[in-house]
Amino acid sequence: LGGYADVFQKNVLASGVIPQISMIMGPCAGGAVYSPAMTDFIFMVKDSSYMFVTGPEVVKTVTHEEVTAEELGGALTHNTKSGVADLAFENDVEALLMLRRFFNYLPLSNREKAPVRPSGDPAGRLDMSLDTLVPDNPNKPYDIKEPILKVVDDGDFFELQPDYAKNIVTGFARMEGQTVGIVANQPLVLAGCLDIKSSIKAARFVRFCDAFHIPVVTFVDVPGFMPGTSQEYGGIIKHGAQLLYAYA
Incomplete structure (x- = not known):
């Protein structure tokens, strides 16, 4: 528990100071789920990443519900039902590539501005539609x-x-x-x-x-x-x- 407390404290101290992004690419259960929950954004990979406080076996023992890991805390569950996650990707490679693209929008800290990227799209462009x-x-x-x-x-x-x-x-x-x-x-x-x-x-x-x-x-x-x-x-x-x- 002391280890969890140290991690959680670091999450809290960094909150609002640097952007925090969690990439879930495998099982994340028990107390470990609370660290990504404290971060700003959570990305998951379909069919291979899971987040839940208690796993399917514990749920079955305590509540007699039969549920799979995917149904309980899979990427689709957290992207469509719980709202815990922000995006779900098809595989690890896509997840990492999209993470790079996403990070490109963000500043490194609250003391810096977000990066400005030159665009060929003219500011005065008209779109009559x-x-x-x-x-x-x-x-x-x-x-x-x-x-x-x-x-x-x-x-x-x-x-x-x-x-x-x-x-x-x-x-x-x-x-x-x-x-x-x-x-x-x-x-x-x-x-x-x-x-x-x-x-x-x-x-x-x-x-x-x-x-x-x-x-x-x-x-x-x-x-x-x-x-x-x-x-x-x-x-x-x-x-x-x-x-x-x-x-x-």
Whole structure:
């Protein structure tokens, strides 16, 4: 336990000072899962990486549930159901290559600026399709990723948690070579309404951008917060306030 405490303390001391990224490429169980959980981003590899506090055998003994390691804490589980992970990759090579690409958006610490990358995409570029992309009918949905790709440099957008809380889109891109964080309501899912999961997802991302001085560009098309007893009982007031706090 003392060893865990030392690792956790280092995670805490580094939080908001340097970006922390965890790459899970194999089993990670028990107390070891809390270190990556304290980092800013978690990437996993499909079919070979697992994260859980207690494994399938313990779960079966205590709760009599029969579940596989993949179902309990695999990459797809944490990218689609729990929201613990930010991305899942097909294999180790793809994971490492994408990690390099992702790291290219980030500053080395909170005392440095994110790297600026020259772009051949002119700042004054006009895209007339933006005039007709949003439907005149407010009840007709559209994909918010289309205007994002048209606005950012070279149509290059690194989306995070694409399969979790899909009613909000988060990720990194560049504008005039400068790293920016993107937050956008997604009208294709729940009409873009904010719920508990999307509020938590966006708030965490905005807080990271704030800690490392990364400008946030927000695409807003939202009817409001999702109504219903499940949301109220789940604490939508508190979680929605966390998103407002992150922005403010």
